[in-house]
Amino acid sequence: MSTDPSASHTEEADTTPATMTSPQSPTDTEPSPLRTEAVSDEPATASSPKHLTRDDWVRIAIFGIPYASFFLLDIIPTSIFPASWNATLVNVILDSIFLVMALAFFGRKVLSAFSYLRRRPVRKIALLLGLWLLVTMTQGAIRLAIYGPNPPVAQNQQGVVSALSDSALGLTFAFFVAIGMPLVEEIFYRHILIGKLSPYAPTWLLGSISAFLFAYMHCHEWQDMTMYLPVGIILTLVYVKSGKNIAYSWLYHTLNNSIMVAVIFLVPTLPQST
Numbered sequence: 001m002s003t004d005p006s007a008s009h010t011e012e013a014d015t016t017p018a019t020m021t022s023p024q025s026p027t028d029t030e031p032s033p034l035r036t037e038a039v040s041d042e043p044a045t046a047s048s049p050k051h052l053t054r055d056d057w058v059r060i061a062i063f064g065i066p067y068a069s070f071f072l073l074d075i076i077p078t079s080i081f082p083a084s085w086n087a088t089l090v091n092v093i094l095d096s097i098f099l100v101m102a103l104a105f106f107g108r109k110v111l112s113a114f115s116y117l118r119r120r121p122v123r124k125i126a127l128l129l130g131l132w133l134l135v136t137m138t139q140g141a142i143r144l145a146i147y148g149p150n151p152p153v154a155q156n157q158q159g160v161v162s163a164l165s166d167s168a169l170g171l172t173f174a175f176f177v178a179i180g181m182p183l184v185e186e187i188f189y190r191h192i193l194i195g196k197l198s199p200y201a202p203t204w205l206l207g208s209i210s211a212f213l214f215a216y217m218h219c220h221e222w223q224d225m226t227m228y229l230p231v232g233i234i235l236t237l238v239y240v241k242s243g244k245n246i247a248y249s250w251l252y253h254t255l256n257n258s259i260m261v262a263v264i265f266l267v268p269t270l271p272q273s274t
Contacts, residue, residue: 051199059105060192067098067188072217088173095176098184106187106246113247128252131238132259136229142226152182154227155220157260164264178261182253189214189232190239191246198244207236231256 052060069075081090117124121196136173143151152160163173194203211232218228239249 017273048254052196056196060196063098063101063105064188066101067184070094072213073156086166087159088166088169092169092172092176093175095181095184099176102187106191109191110183110187110246110250113245116242116245116248117139124248125251128238128248128255131234131252132256135234135256138230139227146223146226152223154218154224156218156224157227160260161264164171164261174261178258179254180259181209183250185214186235186239186246186250186253190235190244190249194236194239195244195246203240207240213231 049213065074070078078087078090078094081093150222156179160177164170164177193213194206197227212227214232214235215228219225234248235253238252239245242248
């Protein structure tokens with residue numbers, strides 16, 4: 001039995017939506033992609049982060065590999081600097097380099113993240129203060145249980161106290177301890193290790209690695225973990241629970257360090273006796 005191709009084509013054309021609508025009905029002929037555009041404008045959720053681009057990997061490598069080599073893995077020792085330079089000067093130079101790199105590669109992201117404080121800023125800042133008090137009490141309780149009423153001062157804190165007492169560079173180093181290096185560390189340990197790598201591993205795993213590496217970087221002896229692991233855990237929780245907001249975790253970090261610096265300047269004997 002033969003069929004007429006032209007008849008079949010005409011029947012198909014008659015059943016299409018375009019032929020069933022009248023030219024005088026603009027609402028019927030309006031294309032449907034508008035609904036698709038509305039969906040595409042919705043922000044991506046934290047559970048489905050975007051994979052990194054080649055440019056992302058380049059920025060992470062240029063910033064992250066030198067940072068890890070100096071501060072985490074100790075592959076590149078500070079002894080490459082002239083022996084005549086004191087330790088405070090070396091630290092100021094290194095801190096300056098990494099702060100400039102962090103601002104150049106990730107500064108725009110950090111700046112835009114401060115929009116998180118537009119809603120209920122007082123409540124969010126108060127929460128950080130409460131968390132700081134909670135962590136401080138936890139640190140004190142753990143060290144009291146381990147060492148008794150006279151716990152030793154962590155070696156990293158001893159180095160900070162010594163550097164801040166440097167009359168020539170003490171104030172410059174105080175800026176990096178209180179403000180500059182918290183930004184560098186938050187970008188590396190939170191923004192990169194958790195935020196950027198979250199498409200490739202569960203957040204809980206990345207957060208655990210971040211907290212441990214942060215504490216490990218500050219420790220010279222295993223006992224120092226009692227000081228820095230609680231801080232690393234809270235910083236990770238602040239970052240994740242705020243929707244991976246780098247500005248909010250930086251605010252907690254700089255609050256913690258600024259209080260320490262203020263205590264050292266105002267009561268110089270306190271960090272050495274507690």
